[in-house]
Amino acid sequence: MAEKKRTTARDLAKQMKEISFSEFIATNPHLVGFESTVKMIPMSIHEILTNSLDACESAGILPEVWIDLKSLDDRGRLKRFRLTVRDNGPGIVPRNVPLVFGKLLYGSKFGVRKQSRGQQGIGVSAVVLISQIKTGEHAIVKTSTDGRTTHVFELSVDVDKNTARVHDTGKEKAGGWTGVEISVVLEAQYSARIMEYIELTAAINPHLSLHYDGLNEKDVLEIPRRTDVMPALPVETKPHPSGVDYDLLKRLASRTRYERIADFLKGEFDRVRMDTVKEVWGILKGRVDAKKRPAELDRDELSALADAMCAAKTPPPSPECLSPVGEQTLVQGVVSRLQPAFIEAVTRSPRAMRGQPFLVEVIIAYNCSADLAGVGESSIDPVTGVYVHRFVNRVPLLFSEAGDVTIKAARDAGLSRYEIAPETRSHLFVHVAGVNIPYTSESKEAIKYVDEYYEEIRLAIQECGRKIAKHIRSIKRSEEKAVMGKRKAIIHSLLLRELNRFAGEKVAGMEYAAAFGFDHVVPEILEQYHLDVFRAVQPPRRARESTAGSKKEKRQQPAPEPLRKPALAIAR
Amino acid sequence: MAVARLVTKNNKLYQQIEDAALADEFEVIFEAASAAKRQDFVKMLTWLKKDSSTMAMTHDILKNRRLTRDQERSVMVLSAYCLGAMIRAGNALPYTFKALKVDRASVEYDDVDGYSASGDTSAMCTSNVDQAAGIARLQFLVNHVIETIVANSVSTKRDCYYILKNQFQKYPWMDLNGQGESDRLIDTLERITRLQRENLNIIADPKGLIYGDIAIIDEEGTEFSCGEREQSITGLAGQWEIKKYNVKAVVPIEKTGVFMDLKKLKVADELGIGLIHLGGQPARGCRALIKLLSEKGIPIGVLTDFSPWSGMIAKSVMSGSINAAHLSGLHASRAAFLGIESADVNTWLRDVWKSVQEPLSRNDLQRAQNNLSLPYMQDDYWRGENEWFIKHARKTELEALGTAAGSPLKKKEFYKSYLRAKLKQKLKVRV
Structure with missing residues (x-):
């Protein structure tokens, strides 16, 4: 047995080194959703598009995005594509371009308590990084902030240092255009989900104009914006007491300008009024010295205070930090694409999950006559029997449906109860708007199963289902009524045809049809079945020709109507 | 709504029908029509009829x-119902056909009259869509049967099914669901007229x-004799007329063999009795003819097997x-049972x-059990017979008589003595 040389701590220490985040992502692309070649293009579009939309909305510009996808060569299953995405946003100051596109974890949205699509500042630089790893091609970024000059950068990521490496710069005439255009080369497999992603993004963002120019003439989408109203800009809010923990409380207490704890609570937290403060004191039962300044609280006191704040009943968090699409806008976004028989939307009021507000919006588009591009029969959820589309903060989620709380809630909502039958082509859209959404991973493909989310989503779907069911029932009723009218008309027409045959004349006039409530269908029945059984107009009196010419026939001259038994006149 | 009436100065029958119709009382219409004199009805139709209508055909038939x-x-009851329907429909009113109810709960039994309906009626109203569909078919059927009679033709239940199907299949909600449905309509016609459909x-x-030795005039007026050879009993036997007869009794027989034997062995001729072949459960024509014979005062003795079904x-x-x-008109209440009975086991069949x-x-066995609760088997004789079946669980058939005779050569005498004894015992008829 060979003696194994022991490694000393010193040797180990030599091997230790800091790795750059770029290197980390380069070796673990699945963490940001780039693990499969099928997902490559949709995820890249997603990362670039969300940045464009966030930028446009912050700048108050109605977004318009051009997406161009071209095949570069053919290598069997895997192809190289050039993806170019161009927006009409405010553009990026040239100095910042290398940081934005070449450095991971560089961003403006991290830790900000308001709804936004992006969070960490990984996405778009990850696209550049992945493109460069797989193909060796550099990204080309063009941007114009003033409409006069376009700055062109050819750049890549320096993986070791997590910085951008600019290979070339240049200038072009902008011709009035502001915004950003980024072009990358991707090695990927083409999939129908590209179209689906674009369609769904457009559906949830009705203020967005989208132009997609794909591989061939058929692979084209033009979706004009359906509203000129920009979504309300979310406002950053204070933390909500129900989600407070020791660390947050300590940081806030140390830098607050308030002298008294009660003022500190009211001033630094969302939705805290005097009654909440009193309740917190009640729960604390003197474990916190009320005379101390917030900064002077010790560890136990802070901990107790955090627990009490979580336990106290507080109103739901302010919705200002959220930007729900709004029922009407949602409906506008969906109707034109799907042409449903009818559509209902539900917006729940905001709830908090550990102090982070969120709200759920649901649309059900019932019995759609049009299809979304890239959404085939196979995308129908087998359990619910409808298409389930998931959105988070106005971004569609396409992958990892298995572990998603929305899918689970939708399946548990029992849509079949509401007669949203599986044979109709119905779409269920679930939009979760929130701050710090609990994604299952950094690739933001699905929301974790969290009780608060599950409950809200399920209730929203059920509420919407009930609204739809009302429509379905009323339609069924009116259908039944129409069928009943037709049925009556046919049966009574046949009855009268036979009676007329016996009588040798048309016995009844249209008032018969009116009395039985089917006069509105008579022309249809006449047309369809040629059942001409009603007298055209009522003759003045049943004056009849004598048939045999005998004397007896002279009895029936026209005469005033003899009502011998008036009581019988209202025999009905 | 004002009700339109015809001016009816003299025609009392029409006035009756019109009054009843305006009150939607079709039972009253039934009574008026079935009590009406034929010439009154003809008179009314002469005045009402239109050329080439079914009503005109009705008029011709009755005239x-x-x-x-x-x-x-x-014919008169059905026409009166149609008149009532015309009056109601002309005033845009729904109407209600009434038909006699015939089920276990609404029939009465009497030893002399046999079964009779208690008079309860069931209603079909045009204000109910399903029932209106039934009435539409019924109305078609009325036109159809009147045309059948005019053409001097006949139809069967199957005929009616086909013609109804042909008529209504092309309309939604009106197709017939099997012959059962058209059979029920014919049944309804019978319950409306309260007479056999053969009419x-x-x-x-x-x-x-x-x-x-019986001479009969059939429904067409042709006379025939049943003495030379046996004659077939058609479905229309109820419309026959017994012209003359020279028999002391008539014996309806369940089984073909015994019927032919009694004829060929000249037993019937020598005893001076008539024979009827039932062939199992008797057809209506057969039952109607027996009734006609019975009404003439001829004693009837039914000869069947010895089993609960017989x-x-x-x-x-x-x-x-x-x-x-x-x-x-479908049963002969004075008829007696000449078939094999429990007492014969130890005598004739010993x-x-x-x-x-x-x-x-x-x-x-099930049949015997059920027989015990049938109203017409409640007298001592039939109770005793059914209890015997349940107790002994045995049965036999008419052919047993031939065996009991010993040999074909002895059959004639055996039959003769059997019938003599039974006719004397059950009907007090000496032959």
Whole structure:
């Protein structure tokens, strides 16, 4: 047995080194959703598009995005594509371009308590990084902030240092255009989900104009914006007491300008009024010295205070930090694409999950006559029997449906109860708007199963289902009524045809049809079945020709109507 | 809504019908029509009819045809119902056809009259869509049967099914769901007229034969004799007329073999009796003819097997049946039972009983049990017979008589003595 040389701590220490985040992502692309070649293009579009939309909305510009996808060569299953995405946003100051596109974890949205699509500042630089790893091609970024000059950068990521490496710069005439255009080369497999992603993004963002120019003439989408109203800009809010923990409380207490704890609570937290403060004191039962300044609280006191704040009943968090699409806008976004028989939307009021507000919006588009591009029969959820589309903060989620709380809630909502039958082509859209959404991973493909989310989503779907069911029932009723009218008309027409045959004349006039409530269908029945059984107009009196010419026939001259038994006149 | 009436100065019958119609009382219409005199009805139709209408055909039938009283009543009742319907529909009112109810709960039994309907009626109203569909078909059927009578044709239930199907299949919600539905309509016609459908020339398959010195005029007026050879009993036998007869009794027989034997051995001729072949459960024509013979005062003795089912056959001839309770003229209440009975086991069949007996099947036993609760088997005789079946679980058939005779050579004498004894015992008829 060979003696194994022991490694000393010193040797180990030599091997230790800091790795750059770029290197980390380069070796673990699945963490940001780039693990499969099928997902490559949709995820890249997603990362670039969300940045464009966030930028446009912050700048108050109605977004318009051009997406161009071209095949570069053919290598069997895997192809190289050039993806170019161009927006009409405010553009990026040239100095910042290398940081934005070449450095991971560089961003403006991290830790900000308001709804936004992006969070960490990984996405778009990850696209550049992945493109460069797989193909060796550099990204080309063009941007114009003033409409006069376009700055062109050819750049890549320096993986070791997590910085951008600019290979070339240049200038072009902008011709009035502001915004950003980024072009990358991707090695990927083409999939129908590209179209689906674009369609769904457009559906949830009705203020967005989208132009997609794909591989061939058929692979084209033009979706004009359906509203000129920009979504309300979310406002950053204070933390909500129900989600407070020791660390947050300590940081806030140390830098607050308030002298008294009660003022500190009211001033630094969302939705805290005097009654909440009193309740917190009640729960604390003197474990916190009320005379101390917030900064002077010790560890136990802070901990107790955090627990009490979580336990106290507080109103739901302010919705200002959220930007729900709004029922009407949602409906506008969906109707034109799907042409449903009818559509209902539900917006729940905001709830908090550990102090982070969120709200759920649901649309059900019932019995759609049009299809979304890239959404085939196979995308129908087998359990619910409808298409389930998931959105988070106005971004569609396409992958990892298995572990998603929305899918689970939708399946548990029992849509079949509401007669949203599986044979109709119905779409269920679930939009979760929130701050710090609990994604299952950094690739933001699905929301974790969290009780608060599950409950809200399920209730929203059920509420919407009930609204739809009302429509379905009323339609069924009116259908039944129409069928009943037709049925009556046919049966009574046949009855009268036979009676007329016996009588040798048309016995009844249209008032018969009116009395039985089917006069509105008579022309249809006449047309369809040629059942001409009603007298055209009522003759003045049943004056009849004598048939045999005998004397007896002279009895029936026209005469005033003899009502011998008036009581019988209202025999009905 | 104002009600439109015809000016009816003199026609009392029409006034009756119109009044009843305006009150939606079709039972009253039934009574008026079935009590009406034929010439009054003809008079009313002469005044009402339109050219080439079914009503005009009705008029012609009632005016010119040779009809039995039941036939003319059937036609008059149906026409009166149609008149009532015309009056109601002309005033845009719904109407309600009334038909006699015939089920276990609404029939009564009497030893003399047999089964009869208690008079409860069931209603079909045009304000109910399903029932209106039934009335539409019924109305078609009325037109159809009147045309059938005009053409001097006949139809069967199957005919009616086909023609109804052909008529209504092309309309949604009106197709017939099997022959059962058209059979029920014909049944309704019977329950409306309270007379056999044969009166409307809707006939059953002819079944049964008659033999004996009896002269009959058939429904067309042709005379024939049943003395030379047996004659077939058609579905329209109820419309026949017994012209003359020279028989002391008529014996309806369940089995073909015994019927032919009694004829060929000249037993019937020598005893001076008539024979009728039932062939199992008797057809309506057969039952109607027996009734006609019985009405002439001829004693009737039914000769059947010895089993719970044969009791049913005999009793349907003697007392009628529940599903024909609305019809009179289908049973001969004075008829007697001449078939093999429990007492015969130790007398006529004593020597051969061991070999001619058969065990009762489960079905047979069930029948015997059920017979105990039938109203027409409540007298001591039939209770005793059914209890005997349940106790002994044995049965035999008419053919046992031939075996009991010993040899074909002795058959004639055996039959003669058997019938003599039974006719004397049960009907007090000496032959």
